[in-house]
Amino acid sequence: MTEIEHLKQQIFRLSPLSEDEWEDFSVRWTPFSLKKGEYMIAEGKIEKYFYFIHSGVLRAFFRKDGHESNIGFTYDGDYSGAYDSFLDQKVADWNIEALSDVVGLRISYVDLMAMYDAYKSVERWGRLFNAKILIGMGRRQVEIRDFSAEERFERLMRDSPHIFQLVPQKHLASYLGMAPETFSRMRKSSMTKTD
Template sequence: MKHQEAIIAELLTTAFQDETLRNAYYEAVQQKQFKKGDILLQQGQVCRYSYSILSGVVRGYYIKDGRDITTSFNFADDMVMSLESATRQTPSPETFEVLEDTLVEEISVEKLMVLRERFPVLEKIWTLSAESYAIWLEERLASLQFATAKERYEQLLARYPEIVRKVQLSHIASYLGITLETLSRIRAKG
């Protein structure tokens, strides 16, 4: 996936050298600051915005039987949106919560679609990003199905070394599909 991310980064750098594209993009987005505890998207709302994180951390989660189950962590350079809700314009199945003060670039889904139609390179970047997301989902599914709890924890640390400093251990345990006690044992053996 690192290879895919490098291709996307290179395409973005090249694309933003085009003054027309750059101007159109910065007319469509706005920077917004969110505080710890703010909600970017609430479960049940239709996703109308996409957020590109400049700094900070956002957590995605579902509510199931009164419990919140963490599905994702998003850091700088990550995009945050409910793809299903934004694409289908249906209620979002998940909530996105700001875990620390976070600076984002916000763009409406509608404006994003216009930019993708107007600039083919943005459509290519969108497609590569969607492929990258699909690969991440496949890797996550395989990890949940076949990796031990310790292996899942090590994979998470390899991807996000700073996560333990920025995210509550209960959220990490939920993301890994284990109890907080199991996570504490794994960390103690570390």
């Protein structure tokens, strides 16, 4: 499946577009690629694009007092970017780095806003996408505040087992708010339970 076919499949899951709407919308997405270790966005820059990831893995993280904290991951079939910076066109205070080579499509802020104004179906897609993001953020807040380390680990294992094959353990440990040694111990324990 090509990048544009993959994008179409993901968009149409939320909001089907007419043939003419899709034609106008799809030509505004342009290809991009990143090599492992390259940044999609760095803190202090303004996010000018909204991204669709066809293949590859990215991590979102921030730095504080010389320490990196992972806040999320994006991979095949997901959207990415410093969305808060993109929407308000102010500088990002976090980073997105490629954990592998990444290939995808991107649309500029100006083009996406024009498409929201031009087509109710595109605006609906944006609304439903934003709703999914807000729901995910709410769940993540509860997870961080109210779940034990073991519960966070078990939830990640249950909801996203594939991520253990995509993302290095040290980044998953940071995302879950635990030391790499704790993560490793929990992973070994979970593997012995399934054997």
